[in-house]
Amino acid sequence: MSPPRGLAAWLHLTLAPGIGGETQRKLLAAFGLPDHIFSAGLSAVRSVIGNKADLLLDFDPAENIAQALNWAEQPDQHILTLADTAYPASLLEIPDPPSVIYVRGNPALLQGPAIGVVGSRNATPQGLRNAEQFSRTLAGQGWCIVSGLALGIDAAAHRGALAADGATVAVIGTGANRIYPARNRELALTIAERGAIVSEFPLGTPANAANFPRRNRLIAGLSRGVLVVEAATESGSLITARLAGEQGREVFAIPGSIHSPLARGCHKLIRQGAKLVETADDILEELNGQAPARHAPIPDDANEHPLLDTLGHDPCGLDELVERSGLGADSLLSELLSLELAGKIAVLPGNRYQRVD
Amino acid sequence: MSPPRGLAAWLHLTLAPGIGGETQRKLLAAFGLPDHIFSAGLSAVRSVIGNKADLLLDFDPAENIAQALNWAEQPDQHILTLADTAYPASLLEIPDPPSVIYVRGNPALLQGPAIGVVGSRNATPQGLRNAEQFSRTLAGQGWCIVSGLALGIDAAAHRGALAADGATVAVIGTGANRIYPARNRELALTIAERGAIVSEFPLGTPANAANFPRRNRLIAGLSRGVLVVEAATESGSLITARLAGEQGREVFAIPGSIHSPLARGCHKLIRQGAKLVETADDILEELNGQAPARHAPIPDDANEHPLLDTLGHDPCGLDELVERSGLGADSLLSELLSLELAGKIAVLPGNRYQRVD
Numbered sequence: 001m002s003p004p005r006g007l008a009a010w011l012h013l014t015l016a017p018g019i020g021g022e023t024q025r026k027l028l029a030a031f032g033l034p035d036h037i038f039s040a041g042l043s044a045v046r047s048v049i050g051n052k053a054d055l056l057l058d059f060d061p062a063e064n065i066a067q068a069l070n071w072a073e074q075p076d077q078h079i080l081t082l083a084d085t086a087y088p089a090s091l092l093e094i095p096d097p098p099s100v101i102y103v104r105g106n107p108a109l110l111q112g113p114a115i116g117v118v119g120s121r122n123a124t125p126q127g128l129r130n131a132e133q134f135s136r137t138l139a140g141q142g143w144c145i146v147s148g149l150a151l152g153i154d155a156a157a158h159r160g161a162l163a164a165d166g167a168t169v170a171v172i173g174t175g176a177n178r179i180y181p182a183r184n185r186e187l188a189l190t191i192a193e194r195g196a197i198v199s200e201f202p203l204g205t206p207a208n209a210a211n212f213p214r215r216n217r218l219i220a221g222l223s224r225g226v227l228v229v230e231a232a233t234e235s236g237s238l239i240t241a242r243l244a245g246e247q248g249r250e251v252f253a254i255p256g257s258i259h260s261p262l263a264r265g266c267h268k269l270i271r272q273g274a275k276l277v278e279t280a281d282d283i284l285e286e287l288n289g290q291a292p293a294r295h296a297p298i299p300d301d302a303n304e305h306p307l308l309d310t311l312g313h314d315p316c317g318l319d320e321l322v323e324r325s326g327l328g329a330d331s332l333l334s335e336l337l338s339l340e341l342a343g344k345i346a347v348l349p350g351n352r353y354q355r356v357d
Numbered sequence: 358m359s360p361p362r363g364l365a366a367w368l369h370l371t372l373a374p375g376i377g378g379e380t381q382r383k384l385l386a387a388f389g390l391p392d393h394i395f396s397a398g399l400s401a402v403r404s405v406i407g408n409k410a411d412l413l414l415d416f417d418p419a420e421n422i423a424q425a426l427n428w429a430e431q432p433d434q435h436i437l438t439l440a441d442t443a444y445p446a447s448l449l450e451i452p453d454p455p456s457v458i459y460v461r462g463n464p465a466l467l468q469g470p471a472i473g474v475v476g477s478r479n480a481t482p483q484g485l486r487n488a489e490q491f492s493r494t495l496a497g498q499g500w501c502i503v504s505g506l507a508l509g510i511d512a513a514a515h516r517g518a519l520a521a522d523g524a525t526v527a528v529i530g531t532g533a534n535r536i537y538p539a540r541n542r543e544l545a546l547t548i549a550e551r552g553a554i555v556s557e558f559p560l561g562t563p564a565n566a567a568n569f570p571r572r573n574r575l576i577a578g579l580s581r582g583v584l585v586v587e588a589a590t591e592s593g594s595l596i597t598a599r600l601a602g603e604q605g606r607e608v609f610a611i612p613g614s615i616h617s618p619l620a621r622g623c624h625k626l627i628r629q630g631a632k633l634v635e636t637a638d639d640i641l642e643e644l645n646g647q648a649p650a651r652h653a654p655i656p657d658d659a660n661e662h663p664l665l666d667t668l669g670h671d672p673c674g675l676d677e678l679v680e681r682s683g684l685g686a687d688s689l690l691s692e693l694l695s696l697e698l699a700g701k702i703a704v705l706p707g708n709r710y711q712r713v714d
Contacts, residue, residue: 124666124669124670124671125667125669125673125677125681126614126616126669126670126671126673127669130615254615255612255613255614255615255620255624255627255633256612256613256614256615256670256671257483257612257613257614257670257671257712257714258487258611258612258613258634258635258636259483259670259712259714260669260670263612263670264635267612267633267635270612270627270633271632271633275628276612276624276627276628276633277615278615278621278624279615
């Protein structure tokens with residue numbers, strides 16, 4: 001059997017059981033494209049990820065790959081890899097971008113300015129109204145509304161964007177060919193038609209509580225800021241807000257009555273530094289005050305990327321780079337990967353990085 | 358005529374027209390006690406305050422002084438000067454402490470730990486409940502509740518403290534022998550009996566809008582922190598909060614629905630750095646650095662009327678309620694009436710309904 005190449009290699013890398021995101025990033029950092037991983041051979045792969053190399057190379061993903069390739073041949077269904085220019089640039093900024101994402105709908109929406117709007121599944125009627133109204137206003141101003149297709153606030157946020165004829169993206173925790181919850185099936189179909197549904201999970205992945213926090217990091221990752229509309233103090237929305245903060249995104253929260261349990265999560269966020277917002281304009285003011293970053297993590301001018309300066313013109317190991325840059329290994333690897341994909345650096349044997357001028 | 362001495366000299370200093378607080382402080386800084394000002398003679402006084410010296414020394418305050426001395430001889434009526442040990446130590450920390458204050462009631466309360474509780478005169482029913490409940494809890498923990506005897510939040514704060522058999526101080530903007538507004542006369546008498554009424558204005562001073570901001574600085578000055586319960590964005594409560602901040606006092610604010618105009622002032626404060634509080638414990642924690650044993654009363658009624666859920670915690674109009682509940686207007690109105698009679702909801706101007714917890 002010849003080693004998989006191109007998209008098939010990306011799928012093999014991401015479908016192999018036991019090979020998580022971190023392992024994938026290690027391999028990509030060491031070998032560059034997946035093609036090189038599979039042509040490098042077992043012992044080279046072992047030198048990077050130890051015994052997991054066997055899990056990866058013993059795995060026979062032929063059937064799953066065929067299914068995925070077939071899925072991606074249907075109209076408006078796409079599989080984007082880290083190496084694709086259509087891959088959302090905003091996700092390259094987060095420490096753990098998925099190696100591939102499955103997209104139903106218009107992948108161009110993933111490149112525009114976006115705001116996450118999330119909140120409780122058991123929202124109050126006023127909370128639903130707020131989610132819908134804020135989203136409608138923001139979408140009307142050209143912002144894509146990103147949410148999680150859950151019942152309650154999420155669904156109201158998507159609906160608000162659609163009501164404004166605006167863009168909306170649903171990031172889901174199941175396979176892109178599965179809709180959960182079933183009650184949002186119709187909404188999901190509309191989003192697939194007029195917006196986009198995004199999943200990093202293999203096709204067919206069922207709903208599983210463990211996957212939702214991972215999904216939440218993508219909601220935040222795709223967004224310049226995240227608005228929490230209503231949330232209990234222990235809730236997935238607060239996880240999304242925390243991840244957004246860690247990713248350097250703005251966090252916004254709508255306050256409410258101190259007697260409303262679903263205002264408490266928002267109040268907690270505000271106490272932790274989230275911006276209290278009363279209107280969609282409060283959000284726009286905050287986000288427009290920022291530099292109009294059109295999500296360009298890899299500047300055309302190589303000299304603009306600070307990591308290239310840090311790297312200098314000599315080969316340098318990862319540990320040394322961690323020390324020089326002050327970045328965590330994860331976010332450093334993700335930066336390095338995007339520089340590599342842009343052809344700005346090369347990875348040498350022994351995991352050393354070399355600037356390419 | 359021999360120069361006034363002792364309390365009479367303090368009264369002469371503070372009653373002379375045209376001699377404001379700043380001028381008084383200049384003289385006290387230059388001469389020490391007022392006795393020394395009046396025995397120093399015109400040219401010495403001129404060297405400190407220029408032509409204002411004539412205003413001060415030409416003034417014949419005999420009648421006013423006699424009235425004040427007579428007032429202060431009555432039981433539970435006191436005039437405290439900056440030189441008195443009973444003068445509130447907290448006021449000595451502010452940049453512009455009044456030279457004398459008139460006190461009806463127990464001046465010892467001015468020395469204990471105190472929290473200011475202020476807010477709108479046109480408070481919502483829930484706002485009044487919040488003011489009363491927070492004040493009751495704080496007073497029950499030994500904190501003196503300081504407010505301004507105004508209608509609305511102020512009166513509710515005083516009442517809450519009294520309900521806990523706690524201490525409360527009303528700082529007023531009229532002479533200590535005048536009560537404004539008249540509707541709070543009975544409350545004022547109770548405060549004079551069981552707490553204290555404080556004014557820096559000469560006896561007989563009528564209500565005058567210009568005096569209230571000065572009054573507000575004393576509410577903040579007497580307090581370790583100030584809680585704003587409900588306030589419009591342009592309001593005296595925000596002045597009190599600003600002065601509190603300038604005096605180095607903590608500022609606390611209760612958030613509310615983004616659709617309630619009286620939550621906006623609180624939200625503005627929170628955005629400016631005030632602490633968002635949901636319970637009296639939040640305040641105590643901040644001021645004590647530790648949580649006290651008792652908890653703020655937040656009722657938890659298991660057998661809740663379903664319409665209360667439908668209503669949520671934001672004000673809501675009838676049409677919206679018809680839509681949310683699916684009930685006919687007639688049966689909805691009868692349900693609403695019984696909830697109102699049971700004290701569970703309040704009717705706001707514009708026929709909007711607000712849940713009361």
